[in-house]
Amino acid sequence: MEVTPGLTLREMAKRAQAEFSSKIVAAELDGEVHDLQNDSKGVREVTFIPLNSKTGWQVYRRSVLFLLITAVHELYPEAEVVTQFTANKGLFCEIRQLTGHWRDMGQVEQIEQKMREIVAENRPIRKEVLSREAAVKLFEQSKQFEKAELIGNLQRSKVSLYRCGDFYDYLYGPMLYGTGDLGRFALDFEPPGVLLRLPDEGTDGKIRERVPQPKLSQILYESKSWAKILHCNYVMDLNRANREGNIGEVIRVSEALQEKRIAQIADYITQHREGARLVLIAGPSSSGKTSFAQRLRIQLRVNGMEPVSISLDDYFLSRKDTPRNERGEYDFECLEALDTELFNRDMVDLLAGREVKLPRYNFLTGMREWPQVPPLKVTPDQPIIIEGIHGLNEKLSEAVPRAQKYKIYISALTQLNIDSHNRVPTTDARLLRRLVRDYQTRGAHALKTLKQWPDVRAGEEKNIFPYQEEADVMFNSALIYEIGVLKKYAEPLLETISPVVPEYAEARRLLDFFAYFDDITAEDEIPNNSLLREFIGKSVFFK
Structure with missing residues (x-):
C-alpha cells in the first residue's frame, strides 16, 4: 500500500490489521524490512509483514531472545548470555557467571518466571537512534566490549538500539514494539545455560517440541x-x-x-573396515560433501586402502519416470527419484565380491546410460564411498546390513x-x-x-x-x-x-x-x- 502522509507506520498497521489473519509485526519499506517504529518519511510504498510468515517469525524469535537477555540482566546483573547454536529444536544460550558455570535448575525457573512477568507488564521495546560514538560508550559502560568494538568499526554515523526497561541491546534486525505478544516460548535447563524453544514458520505457531540431538x-x-x-x-x-x-x-x-x-x-574406517564397507556421506546443500569425499578418499589411501567412489546421481530414474511435486515440477530431491532397487542390488553384489556394470545418468538427455567400460569389482579392503543427500536414510540402502x-x-x-x-x-x-x-x-x-x-x-x-x-x-x-x-x-x-x-x-x-x-x-x-x-x-x- 502507499504510505499515508502524517501517519506513523504503527498507525497505518492498525488500520490495515483487519486484512491480516495474524498480527502485523514489521513492514517492508521500499524493499527493506523495518520495525513499526521506523520513520516512514520519504518512503513511497509499504508492505506489512504478519507474524505467520518466515520474516514475521524471525522478528518474533529475535524479540523473545531480547526478552531472555533482559530478564537475565535484571535478575543477575553480573551474568552474561551468549547465544551459541541451534540444536534439540531450540536455541542454546550459555549463561556465564563470574563465579563459574550455570548449573542451577531453580535459577532457570526464576528466569522463565521473570520473562513471563515482563510479558504480563507489556513493556514497550523502544528503538533509539544514537550516534556511533554514544553507542560505543554505552556498551563499554555495560562491559559488552566486543559489541562496542564492532559498532566502533562500522562505516555509519548513527546506530539503532533497542531498550526494554533500562537495558539496551543491538540485535541486528527489527523487533516487536512491546513484550505483551511474546508469551509463546519454552525455556529448558541445558547446562551450562538454557534452551529457548519457539514457534516458527514450520510449526503453525506452535512451540517446537524438544528433540534430543546429542x-x-x-x-x-x-x-x-x-x-x-x-x-x-x-x-x-x-x-x-x-x-x-x-x-x-x-x-x-x-x-x-x-x-x-x-x-x-x-x-x-581403516580400523573397523568390516563395519565400514559402505561409507555413506550426506549433508545439506553447499556443505562441501564432494570435496570432503575426495579428501576422505585420499586419507584412506594414506592408510593403505583402495576406496572406490560411486555417484548416487547415476541412479536417478529416467526423467519421464521422475516424481513431480505439488507444482507439477520434477522433484529430483525426493528418495523416489532414485532407482533404489537397482542401487541396493548393485551394492549387495559388490560387497559379495561380484562384478557389477554401473549405470551413468545423462543429465542432458535425462536418460540412464550403460557406458562401454569394464564392470566394477571390489575386494574386502576396498570401501565404497557414496555421496548424496539420502545417504543417512536407511531406506536408500536397506538391503545392505547396517553393520556394514x-x-x-x-x-x-x-x-x-x-x-x-x-x-x-x-x-x-x-x-x-x-x-x-x-x-x-x-x-x-x-x-x-x-x-x-x-x-x-x-x-x-x-x-x-x-x-x-x-x-x-x-x-x-x-x-x-x-x-x-x-x-x-x-x-x-x-x-x-x-x-x-x-x-x-x-x-x-x-x-x-x-x-x-x-x-x-x-x-x-x-x-x-x-x-x-x-x-x-x-x-x-x-x-
Whole structure:
C-alpha cells in the first residue's frame, strides 16, 4: 500500500490489521524490512509483514531472545548470555557467571518466571537512534566490549538500539514494539545455560517440541572449541587478525583442524573396515560433501586402502519416470527419484565380491546410460564411498546390513558469533557459499539462487535433517574465515538484485550482514584442496 502522509507506520498497521489473519509485526519499506517504529518519511510504498510468515517469525524469535537477555540482566546483573547454536529444536544460550558455570535448575525457573512477568507488564521495546560514538560508550559502560568494538568499526554515523526497561541491546534486525505478544516460548535447563524453544514458520505457531540431538550438539560444541583454539569467538576477533596481518595463521590452523578430523575419520574406517564397507556421506546443500569425499578418499589411501567412489546421481530414474511435486515440477530431491532397487542390488553384489556394470545418468538427455567400460569389482579392503543427500536414510540402502555401513553427516556449522547476543546463522553461511558457486560454475545469477533457496531448504527439512542423528560421525565443514573471503564474490552479485523483486529484502539483509566483516584478500593462503575452493574456484578436485 502507499504510505499515508502524517501517519506513523504503527498507525497505518492498525488500520490495515483487519486484512491480516495474524498480527502485523514489521513492514517492508521500499524493499527493506523495518520495525513499526521506523520513520516512514520519504518512503513511497509499504508492505506489512504478519507474524505467520518466515520474516514475521524471525522478528518474533529475535524479540523473545531480547526478552531472555533482559530478564537475565535484571535478575543477575553480573551474568552474561551468549547465544551459541541451534540444536534439540531450540536455541542454546550459555549463561556465564563470574563465579563459574550455570548449573542451577531453580535459577532457570526464576528466569522463565521473570520473562513471563515482563510479558504480563507489556513493556514497550523502544528503538533509539544514537550516534556511533554514544553507542560505543554505552556498551563499554555495560562491559559488552566486543559489541562496542564492532559498532566502533562500522562505516555509519548513527546506530539503532533497542531498550526494554533500562537495558539496551543491538540485535541486528527489527523487533516487536512491546513484550505483551511474546508469551509463546519454552525455556529448558541445558547446562551450562538454557534452551529457548519457539514457534516458527514450520510449526503453525506452535512451540517446537524438544528433540534430543546429542551427536549434533557434540559437533557444535567441538566447533566452539575450534573457535577458542583460533582465538576467534567473535567477528571482531577475525577482523583484528586480518588487520594485524595474522589471517594467514588463522587460515592454516583452520585447515589443519579439518584435515586432522578427516584423518581421524579415515583411521576409524581403516580400523573397523568390516563395519565400514559402505561409507555413506550426506549433508545439506553447499556443505562441501564432494570435496570432503575426495579428501576422505585420499586419507584412506594414506592408510593403505583402495576406496572406490560411486555417484548416487547415476541412479536417478529416467526423467519421464521422475516424481513431480505439488507444482507439477520434477522433484529430483525426493528418495523416489532414485532407482533404489537397482542401487541396493548393485551394492549387495559388490560387497559379495561380484562384478557389477554401473549405470551413468545423462543429465542432458535425462536418460540412464550403460557406458562401454569394464564392470566394477571390489575386494574386502576396498570401501565404497557414496555421496548424496539420502545417504543417512536407511531406506536408500536397506538391503545392505547396517553393520556394514558407516554413515557420515557433513554440514557447515558456523563457529563464529557476531557478538555475544548475535550468532551467524549456519543457513546464511551455506546460502552465501551457494550464491558464489552457482555463479562461478553454472553462470546462475543471485536472483535465481535466492528464488530456489526456499525449495532447497524445504527439501533439506524433509530429506536430510530428520536423519542426521542416524550418522555414525559428524563433520563440520565450516571454516571460521570463509565469510570474509566470500564477501568479495557475493556482494557484487547481491547488488544486482532489483528493488522491484520480492528477493530484494533478502539481498539487502545479506548485504547488511556483510558490513560487519572485513574483506579477507589473502586467498593465496587457502590451499587448493580446501573445502572453500569448491565454492570460490581453483579446487584441485574440480576441473
